[in-house]
Amino acid sequence: MRALILTSIALVFAASALQAQGSNASGAMxxxxxxxxxxxxxxxxxxxxxxxxxxxxxxxxxxxxxxxxPDGSFTELRPAGANGSMTCIASDPKDNRFHVACYHNSxxxxxxxxxxxxxxxxxxxxxxxxxxxxxxxxxxxxxxNAALYQLMGPDSVYNAATNTVHGARSMxxxxxxxxxxxxxxxxxxxxxxxxxxxxxxxxxAHIMLVPTM
Numbered sequence: 001m002r003a004l005i006l007t008s009i010a011l012v013f014a015a016s017a018l019q020a021q022g023s024n025a026s027g028a029m030x031x032x033x034x035x036x037x038x039x040x041x042x043x044x045x046x047x048x049x050x051x052x053x054x055x056x057x058x059x060x061x062x063x064x065x066x067x068x069x070p071d072g073s074f075t076e077l078r079p080a081g082a083n084g085s086m087t088c089i090a091s092d093p094k095d096n097r098f099h100v101a102c103y104h105n106s107x108x109x110x111x112x113x114x115x116x117x118x119x120x121x122x123x124x125x126x127x128x129x130x131x132x133x134x135x136x137x138x139x140x141x142x143x144x145n146a147a148l149y150q151l152m153g154p155d156s157v158y159n160a161a162t163n164t165v166h167g168a169r170s171m172x173x174x175x176x177x178x179x180x181x182x183x184x185x186x187x188x189x190x191x192x193x194x195x196x197x198x199x200x201x202x203x204x205a206h207i208m209l210v211p212t213m
Contacts, residue, residue: 039093041068042160044077047090049163051077054102054149054170055086063088063102074115080105087111091158098168099152106143107175110203113140128204135177135203142177142203173198174207 042050047067052060062084067077077090088102103111110131117127134140151157153168178201181188186197186207199205 039072041070041072041093046160046163048078050098050158050160050165051088051090051100052102053163053165054088054100054151059086059102062086064105065090068093096155097153098155098158098165099150101148101150103148104143104146104175107146107148109140110135110142132203140203143175144177146175148173148175148206172209174209176205176207177203179205 044067048065051065051067052063055063062081063078063086064076064080064084065078065088066074067090069075072093080087085105086102087105087108089100091098091100113131113134114127117130122130131140135142150171151165151168152171153165157168158165176184176197179197180200181197184197184207186195188197188200190196190198190208195207195209197205198208
């Protein structure tokens with residue numbers, strides 16, 4: 001655990017990741033602000049290309065990608081490739097912003113359960129409490145640690161013609177289920193420029209990295 005934390009801190013402080021308190025580190029698929037006007041679902045190839053932008057280059061080729069069918073339904077757009085360790089979620093075409101997220105495959109049971117509960121009409125408080133109970137009971141298997149990356153901003157941050165993102169907020173977290181300040185040596189209080197532990201003691205506990213770069 002100590003080695004993973006120190007290595008991850010070094011990697012993230014070399015990148016530019018800003019705190020996104022309102023973003024969804026603990027679910028990856030929270031309800032999106034609704035777009036006004038007609039909804040246009042981008043081609044699958046564009047969704048795949050944009051979804052993996054949240055990842056480091058070396059992790060993109062084998063990533064599994066979930067996105068949206070022409071009718072707007074949530075579907076798998078690309079299966080995991082050889083040695084693929086990550087799952088990415090394309091930006092929701094009904095959302096009035098650009099938001100892509102990628103997480104380690106070991107988090108899929110936790111993330112999939114959140115999507116299932118939201119589809120059933122559960123609000124975020126219910127999703128959190130149900131998943132917490134199921135993780136503690138063992139119904140949802142949680143990894144010892146796992147990474148999640150996000151990019152988020154207004155639609156204008158993404159250029160479909162060049163498949164590039166400019167000006168998006170980026171975030172990198174490391175899930176450490178049920179970790180506490182005592183088990184990690186990390187503060188539970190946010191402080192810019194330092195890593196901190198969010199949701200300590202819970203199934204969705206994760207290290208937030210907020211570099212000043």
